[in-house]
Amino acid sequence: MDKKALYSLSYGVFLLATKSGEKANACITNTGIQVANDPTRIAISVINSNYTCELLKESGVFTLSLLDQSVSFDTIKYFGMQSGRTVDKLGDLPLPEDARGIPYMGWGACAYISGKVVSSQDLGSHTLFIAEVVDAAVLSDKEPLTYAYYQSDIKPKPAAKPTEKKIVGWRCTICNHVYEGAELPADYTCPLCGHPAEDFEPIYG
């Protein structure tokens, strides 16, 4: 058996968020599909060792934000490469919430779905959740992010040789908001996601 064959399955890239009592967390996942209509059901598979999975088993409710091609690598890194057991990923961010108070992505996402788990199955490494779609909204007309596009265009390539170029602006690494100008004020806060100046990177002209 050549397990590389499975690499050719196509996926999107999503932010999965849940809230159980006062505990809330979000992670990046790529397995989300619509599995039935009338009633509309989606299925998501989540790694069991994941804190979001633990909370989702308690709460049974979540949002799935469908990330789009404008999302930055740092957003993926922020949500996908640190654990909610050690960092409060959602506490600092002014994210919008669905009708049940569960956060979803306010930038870098073209749609979100509010789900309510109707059944789950433990598959060893992952749990597969089947959920009713209780709400859903389109957020933008940007292209949905696929896992293949993430690998080819979002994930950083080895750094290129530095060149002598002028700084013309600053980009928020969390939400991609652009500040125009050579000097970013030290006390600047991103108007979109609320992150401070140290989360901005220079844009060279």
Added chain:
Amino acid sequence: MDKKALYSLSYGVFLLATKSGEKANACITNTGIQVANDPTRIAISVINSNYTCELLKESGVFTLSLLDQSVSFDTIKYFGMQSGRTVDKLGDLPLPEDARGIPYMGWGACAYISGKVVSSQDLGSHTLFIAEVVDAAVLSDKEPLTYAYYQSDIKPKPAAKPTEKKIVGWRCTICNHVYEGAELPADYTCPLCGHPAEDFEPIYG
């Protein structure tokens, strides 16, 4: 609720084939994801009214061929837009088979997976099958076909205005095999998929 939000979920495009006793059939599906590793499990969702779904419930075994960007619209049409209840889709085609004798795509697919159903759940319109991956192979290094690419590049657009151009070859609409030459012999049979001259379309120079 805006159900259009669900259109931004990303999918591949697959040929799902199964064999129950002497009955065999295949259809086009787009919901297939890996849901667990160790052991490796995939999930596929299939429309209940579909003949392939009926046979799969009997047999519990299938192949999932991961179509690639070289597949023709006519292949999709052949497998996806007619029912195995009225047409023997697999009988005429010299397709390769997995170790269990289940056919998979011999062209237009970059990989295939042999699955064995371990559980299923009826969701009304569809049944969700969870399957063990018993075998898998890479068939080519072509790009996997996504549903978005199918919509933008494979599905025919309204016909363009005809121009006076010379025929330089003929393309098999089933498997994309190209015959070079202005005149296709009437008794010509595609060396790749076995289809006759009437399944070829002209290529203009």
